[in-house]
Amino acid sequence: MIPISARYDCDFAIVGGGIGGLMAGIAAKDAGAERVxxxxxxxxxxxxxxxxxxDHFRCWLEEEHGPLEDLVRQTLASPIGQVRDPLLLRQSLEKSFDIVKMWDEWGIEMRPTGKYEFMGHAFPGKPRPTLKYNGTKQKKVLTDQAKKRGVEILNHHPVLELFKQEGRIAGLLALDMTKEEPSFVLVRSKTVLLSTGHTSRLYITGPTPAYMFNTxxxxxxxxxxxxxxxxxAKLVNMEIPYRHAGPKFFARSGKGTWIGVYxxxxxxxxxxxxxxxxIYYGDITGDVWNTAFSDVLRDGSGPAYQDCSGATPEQLAFQRKAFFSEGLSAMVNYMDDKKLDxxxxxxxxxxxEPTLHGRGIEINERAETSVPGLFAAGDMVGNGGAGIHPAAYFGMIGGQNAAADARNLDFLPLEENEQVxxxxxxxxxxxxxxxxxxWREANFALQQIMSDYAPAGPERVRTENILNAGIAYLEQMRQEMFETAIAPNSHTLMRLAEVIDLSDCGLAIMHAAKARQESRAYHxxxxxRFTNPLLAEKQLNVFLENGEVKTEYRNKWK
Amino acid sequence: MPPVIDPALCKKCGRCADICNSHIFYFNRDAREVPVVRYPEECWHCDCCVLECPAKAITLRIPLPFTMLHVPSNTLKPRS
Structure with missing residues (x-):
């Protein structure tokens, strides 16, 4: 048995030190949590x-956008809005500029042009929903803010498992991978927040199938x-595929940072x-028609190109700076090296390829999941939106509420929990x-099943027979993985644990896709073949209950 | 395969191994040798090791299949 190298008790355990996790730690400490x-x-x-x-932070500022409800409606009507609960969108947008001001005060460059300016991801003549900022220092600033408040951060400690007792969250099991030999860390925590980011590596990588990490x-x-x-915990929108688009074959997000024309x-x-x-609008075609670039190859009218050649030298200089703000320095260095002006x-x-981006854990207006004491924030949330602003907001709200709840809770006995x-x-x-x-074999085995039996549109379809076959094949693959896989060191054990998690996500996707008996977006x-108008205002939950996969529709929260 | 460490510049501090979000480096703190790029196929090419290395000893080599496909802009016009 892998040894336990440490035990911790805390008010609030946060899984993942991204934007959501760091904001949760900061907010929990400000709200009086003791050990975070x-x-x-x-x-x-x-x-x-x-x-x-x-470099884009979606937020609402009345003098820029007019009434809040206008921006809510505009967002809900866009592809990124269709999976959100309006209640959560409205709530997060309402406080979004407060976070902007706070980040500005902390030293994140929210006014790179000297003033608050809204740019990109915009329809011509319509309010521009995203604030242009420079996020290169965002992780350092937020980490410093968390540490300043006494938040403890354990690096190289991925979490393997959460535990529930007496109907609520009780703690977690982490892997200490600071050494070659793995060890466990067992944690009792009154509250927990998940913020592990969006999920990649479920499907065969679109640009380069042999390179799983070109995402x-x-x-x-x-x-x-x-x-x-x-x-x-209930998941939501797992069956609605999300597909990002960008340069071919160097996979990079940030298409809104380019200022050319497709x-x-x-x-x-x-x-x-x-x-x-x-520079103020960009070309939003890539946002509303993500698959344009493969559609034009299939119908023979392509390829489609991002063309910046009509830009002025000032605009191109602005774009180059923005590439760095967006974190694309590797791509810029490559372009410089290859003399690609x-x-x-x-x-x-x-x-x-499809990813779980804004698909996953369902949260309520407290950022709490359907498991009491378990909160979630960031791109792994299925009904709150993906990107920087929802991660920051729901991280903050989750941290505040977790701190408040922890004051009235005792630790639950974890050692007696048989699951541990x-x-x-x-x-x-x-x-x-x-x-x-x-883990590599396991990950490739998973990817080929997902890509063939839970594929994304528009070019591929799902049916009940295909999904039933996929569920059976995935269960077989999982069983073999559980019984035969190896992980000789802490790194490979971390990776194998990821694949186990990915395979659970795959099952959830397939069961939800089977339950959604209509076509919608890239599902x-x-x-x-039709899109059922009666389901437009509903969300589909998928979850485990006594070991059985359940699905159920609910009305969207207004 | 990326990244490439220049052993003449490397100060053997282990910063790259500590910071890499893909854990691709192996660094033996006791031996304090030049880190080994142990899992190169897991590199995301994010550039963080390049930016964080205090000795500027790391460069990224982008794999050939990641080529950014491009054409001269002036060819985007109706063909006769």
């Missing part, structure tokens, strides 16, 4: 999809939704929204076994 510990898989300065920076967002965020799933080979714009580069070259774009011993033995078995498939059912 962040369990971080890597290092909070450079972890998660905000690791290197971001638009951080590939080390993999399957954290499963930590809640296994203790019965064009056909004959120079015509592919969308109706932009005809020349514009955007003034003279047009870059082909492509849609990437069972899960430690389960993870130890991989370290004890000498021969068998490693395309060949046996239910």
């Amino acid at each position: 510990i962040i369990f971080e898989k890597c290092h909070p300065l450079r972890s998660g999809s905000g690791a290197m920076g971001n 638009s967002h951080c590939p080390n965020n993999a399957g954290g939704q499963a930590l809640g799933w296994r203790i019965g 064009r056909y080979p004959d120079g015509r714009p592919i969308g109706p929204f932009a005809t020349k580069p514009d 955007p003034a003279e070259n047009a870059f082909e774009f492509m849609p990437y 011993q069972e899960r430690m033995a389960f993870y130890s078995s991989f370290a004890e076994r000498k021969v068998g498939p490693d 395309r059912r060949a046996d239910f």
Whole structure:
């Protein structure tokens, strides 16, 4: 058995030191929580999809956008709004500018042009919903703020399992991977917040199938939704695929940072929204039609290119600076090295493989999940929106509410929990076994099942028969993985635990996709080809109850 | 495979191993040798090791399949 190297008791344990987790720690301390510990898989300065920076912060400012309800309606009508609960969107937007001012005060550059300016991701002539900022220092500033308040951060401590007792959260099991030999860390915590980021590596990588880590967002965020799933937390929108788009074949997010026009080979714009580069609006075609870049290849009218050649030198200089703000320095260095000047070259774009981005754990207006005492924030949340602003807001709200709840709670006995011993033995078995498939084999096995049996539209379809087959194949693959996989050191055990989490997410996706008997967005059912208007105002939950997968619709929270 | 460490510049501090979000480096703190890029295929090419290295000893080599496909902008026009 892998030994336990440390035990901790805390008021509030946070899983993941990204934007949501750090804001939760800061807010919990400000709200009076005593011991707050962040369990971080890597290092909070450079972890998660905000690791290197971001440059758009969606927020509401009345003098810019008019009444709050106008921006709420505009967001709900967009592709990113369709999976959200209006109640949570309204609530987070209402306080969004308070966070902007707070970050500005802390030293994150929220006014890179000298004033608050809204740019990008915008329809011509409509209010621009995102504040342009420079996020290169955001993780350092938030980490410093957390540490200043006494938040403890355990680096290289991914969380393997959560535990529930007496109907509420009781604690967690983490892996200490600071050494080659793995050890366990057992934590009793009155409250817990999950903020593990969005999930990559479920599907065969779109740009380069042989390179699993060539992903638009951080590939080390993999399957954290499963930590809640296994203790019965409700998931939502798992069946609605999200597909990001960007340069081909160097997968990078940040398409809104480019200021060019998407064009056909004959120079015509592919969308109706932009005809020349514009730093205030960009070309929103890529946001509303993510699969344009593969659609035009399938119908023969492509490829489609991001063309910045019409930009002025000042606009191109602005774009270059913004690339760094967005954390794209590796891409800029590559372009410099290859002498790829955007003034003279047009870059082909492509849609990437599906990810769980703003799909996953369901939270309420307290940022609490359906498991009492368990909170969630960030891109792993399924009904609150993805991106910087919801991560920051729901992290903050979750931290405040967790701190308040913890004051009235006692620790629950964890050592007597049978699941603790069972899960430690389960993870130890991989370290004890000498021969068998490693995490890579398991991850590829999962990806090929997901890509064939729970595929995303528009080019691929799902049916009940295909999904039933996929569920059966995935269960077989999981069983073999559980019984035969090996993990000879702490690094490979961390990776294998990710694949176990990913496979739980895969099951949740397939069961939810089976239950949604209609086509909606990139969830395309060949046996239910229509979009059912009666489901437009509903959310589909998928969850575990006494070991059985359940699904149920509920009305959207207004 | 990325990243590439220049052993002549590396100060053997282990910062890259501590900071990498993919855990691709192996660094033996007791031996204090140049870190080994142990899991190169797990690199996200995020650039954090390059930016965090106090000796500027690390560069990224972007793999050939990650080529950014491009054409000269002036070719985007109707063909005769």
